[in-house]
Amino acid sequence: MAFVVPKETYNGKVCEVEIGTGPRAVKIGGENTLPFLAFEGSVPNKPAIAYEIQDVPPDDWPQTLQDVYKDVSADPVKWAKYCQDELGAQMIALRLIGTHPDRQNRSAEDAAKTVKDVLAAINVPLIILGSNNAEKDAQVLKSACDAASGRNCLVGKAQEANYKTVVASAMASGHKLIAMSDLDVNLAKQLNILITQMGFDKDKIVTDPMSSALGYGIEYTYSVMERIRSAALFQNDQTMAPPMVNDVGMYVWKVKETMAPEADQPSWGPVADRGIGWEATTAMGFLMAGSDLLIMRHPKAVDTVVKMIDGLV
Amino acid sequence: MALSGVEIFKHLPKTNCKKCGHPTCLAFAMKLAAKQATLDACPDASEEAKAFLGAASEPPIKGITIGAGDKALKVGEETVLFRHEKKFVNPCGFALAIKDTDSDIEAKAKSVSDSEIERVGQKLRVELIAVENASGDPATFAAAVAKAVAAAPSAGIILETENPAAVEAALTHVSSKKPLICGANADNVEAMVNLAKYAGCSLVVRADGIDAVAQLTEKVVGMGFKDIVLDTSARKPKDMVEQYTQIRRAALKKGVKALGFPIISFAVNEDPFVEQALASVAVAKYASVVVLSDISQWKTLGLIALRQNLYTDPQVPMQVSQNIYKVGDAKEDAPLLVTTNFSLTYFIVLGEVENSKVPSWLAVMETEGLSVLTAWAAGKFTAAKIAQYIQESGIEGKISHKELIIPGYVAVLSGALEDKLPGWKITVGPREANALPAFLKNKTAAA
Structure with a gap:
């Protein structure tokens, strides 16, 4: 008996979102099948990877990771150019972590200047991320959006506590938006509904389901992502159709496995390899669950995942 | 495929004799459908009924055991495509590939023996060694297998050769270990099935693509052998995801018997990071045995964590045991959270x-694995329970102060806690853990 390929019928499609301008603009999403199942649907765009940079030197990153950027990380412009020109970054994600009240508490004006300077130096698309302090992000992202006007950036993260101001800012300067909720399918859906009710186009939203590191709850993110994607494809739920982004590096490079020296954990092997592998494996998990965009830190982990994406699509 | 009570009823004697303990045959059929009774209870069941219901009650993906004794690895018996539907049942096994031409067979085998690590209270390891007959010589192969077994007595063995003579030679050393023979192809299938039957081992059925594998397994099943593991020869990530998904779907949703077996995946690459990533794909996408060319500790740690995470029960939160954990070099004046x-x-x-780099005491209270807000809402993280726990924990003998830092989300408990813990000062900490470093640093700076 000949084998009949068991195919699923999908009713929906993931929205396609374009980020950036000009020849280096990047499209994500657009697939109408579960991850990498091209035999039963189309996957028009490969998942993209953005290199994360910060507005202030990354003092809290593990040493093995800080060392990679030690010659450029004092200056976000140099750092951005290094990622674009030397590492071949497809996109850059600028995290304005220095604006956090518990960090340097940089002003919204300072943040806007950093955004402007970085944008002047690069031609790849830019993701602009706040410091994840909902209150401060509302001010910072407003200035950042203005400063980036016309460059079609991806801005975030809009959360339940601050989405009104962040959405208004992104809308006013024509940017795309990251909407993040607390690791829950229904909250993700609800936030998307609230945002579209403000008149923001659903085709300009990218969903952040809230990431987590390998060994530290990746299975929760994994299942929330599979459920969001199933709702979009099987039930054609338009409020769940935005592509998904995973903020990988931020969660990975603070867990013990990426920081503890081999001397403290002799059965874990060298910390340099362990950290790279931890970031790449976390990213692979998200790709298997439907990620369209990964924000990552270590070039070797990025290279590994790029090779895998090329082999998957 | 699960049968309904009515379908089962058609095959029962319909005498309502009550010998099974149920008032009618239909009532018994309903119990059978709900898996609350077995057919043995019916003394009058026909052979035809037994055969029919026996076949229907088999799991759609067969369970396969590799190895013998308490360290044997059981794989297969999976029931879903997505872990949010139901728990993935039997975690995949990891295998280290060793060539019989390698000069360091003992050292490699020993690294499998030594691979055990503990994560969240579970002891996890690389379970298997896949010895490959790279020399092409049966005697060399048998000697290598014997060496590997001697160096790693608790590991399961995969005999990686398509030469029946080499399997036969190796089995003289390891037949009692019930290895996985790897395996049968279109040319050697009769000889391999006979060897596997004779030794009571499981057997990989290998062909190029799903169609060819399904045809070959039908042939093997026709020879009366069912302890099968599938290899479709997928070695690229795209083929792995597509083929393994199709196999799992065919077995679970279409009832394709010829594909109702666990999958073996060879995630081998010269770049160790790519190999780890390839293995991650296999772990997530339905492989039951994942063969690696190298098990450096950093690599295994990540893969073991991924397997543990994806195979946890999505309905049962993972828990750590109740304890007061010492973080850093906490002394008697260190803060208590x-x-x-x-x-x-x-x-x-x-x-x-x-x-935060601030040495501290972290009191972790048993709340049935619920997070702070959920536990509070469920009445498991209340002032009375926290007070009782702190008093019974013995922490008072270890610290020189009486100040307890509680999560910001349960700030509402602080008054009641001060009443229930006389002499204690209750301090409300931050809501989110990421504010703890600043909080603890400020606290020690102020002190």
Whole structure:
């Protein structure tokens, strides 16, 4: 008996979102099948990877990771150019972590200047991320959006506590938006509904389901992502159709496995390899669950995942 | 495929004799359908009924055991495509590939023996050694297998050769270990099935693509052998995801018997990071045995964590045991924090306390694995229970102060806690763990 390929019928499609301008603009999403199942649907765009940079030197990153950027990380412009020109970054994600009240508490004006300077130096698309302090992000992202006007950036993260101001800012300067909720399918859906009710186009939203590191709850993110994607494809739920982004590096490079020296954990092997592998494996998990965009830190982990994406699509 | 009570009823004697303990045959059929009774209870069941119901009650993906004794690895018996539907049942096994031409067979085998690590209270390891007959010589192969077994007595063995003579030679050393023979192809299938039957071992059926594999397994099943593991020869990530998904779907949703077996995957690459990533794909996408060319500790640690995470029960939160954990070189004046025993809560709080570099005591209270807010809402993280825990924990003998830091989300408990813990000062900590480093640093700076 000949084998009949068991195919699923999908009713929906993931929205396609374009980020950036000009020849280096990047499209994500657009697939109408579960991850990498091209035999039963189309996957028009490969998942993209953005290199994360910060507005202030990354003092809290593990040493093995800080060392990679030690010659450029004092200056976000140099750092951005290094990622674009030397590492071949497809996109850059600028995290304005220095604006956090518990960090340097940089002003919204300072943040806007950093955004402007970085944008002047690069031609790849830019993701602009706040410091994840909902209150401060509302001010910072407003200035950042203005400063980036016309460059079609991806801005975030809009959360339940601050989405009104962040959405208004992104809308006013024509940017795309990251909407993040607390690791829950229904909250993700609800936030998307609230945002579209403000008149923001659903085709300009990218969903952040809230990431987590390998060994530290990746299975929760994994299942929330599979459920969001199933709702979009099987039930054609338009409020769940935005592509998904995973903020990988931020969660990975603070867990013990990426920081503890081999001397403290002799059965874990060298910390340099362990950290790279931890970031790449976390990213692979998200790709298997439907990620369209990964924000990552270590070039070797990025290279590994790029090779895998090329082999998957 | 699950049968309905009515379908089962058609095959029963319909005498309502009550010998099974149920009032009617239909009532018994309903119990059978709900798996609350077995057909043995019916003394009058026909052979035809037994055969029909026996076949229907087999799991759609067969369970396969590799190895013998308490360290044997059981794989297969999976029931879903997505882990949010139901728990993935039997975690995949990891195997280290060793060539019979390698000069360091003992050392490699020993690294499998030594691979055990503990994560969240579970002891996890690389379970298998896949010895490959790279020399082409049966005697060399048998000697290599014997060496590997001697160096790693607790590991399961995969005999990686398509030469029946080599399998036969190796089996003289390891037949009692019930290895996985790897395996049968279109040319050697009769000889391999006979060897596997004779030794009571499981057998990989290998062909190029799903169609060819399905045809070959039908042939093997026709020879009366069912302890099968599938290899479709997928070695690229795209082929792995597509083919393994199709196999799992065919077995679970279409009832294709010829594909109702676990999958073996060879995630081998010269770049160790790519190999780890390839293995991650296999773990997530339905492989039951994943063969690696190298098990450096950093690589295994990540893969074992991924397997553990994806095979946890999505309905049961992972828990850590109730304890007062010492973080850093905590002395009697170090701050004391309390939180719940949901493993994620514990990991995140612990990580941030470590990041603060402030030595601390972290009291983790048993709340059935619920997070802080959920446990509070469910009445498992109340002032009375926290007070009782702190008093019974013995922490008072270890610290020189009486100040307890509680999560910001349960700030509402602080008054009641001060009443229930006389002499204690209750301090409200931050809501989110990521604010702990600043909080703890400020606290020690102020002190």
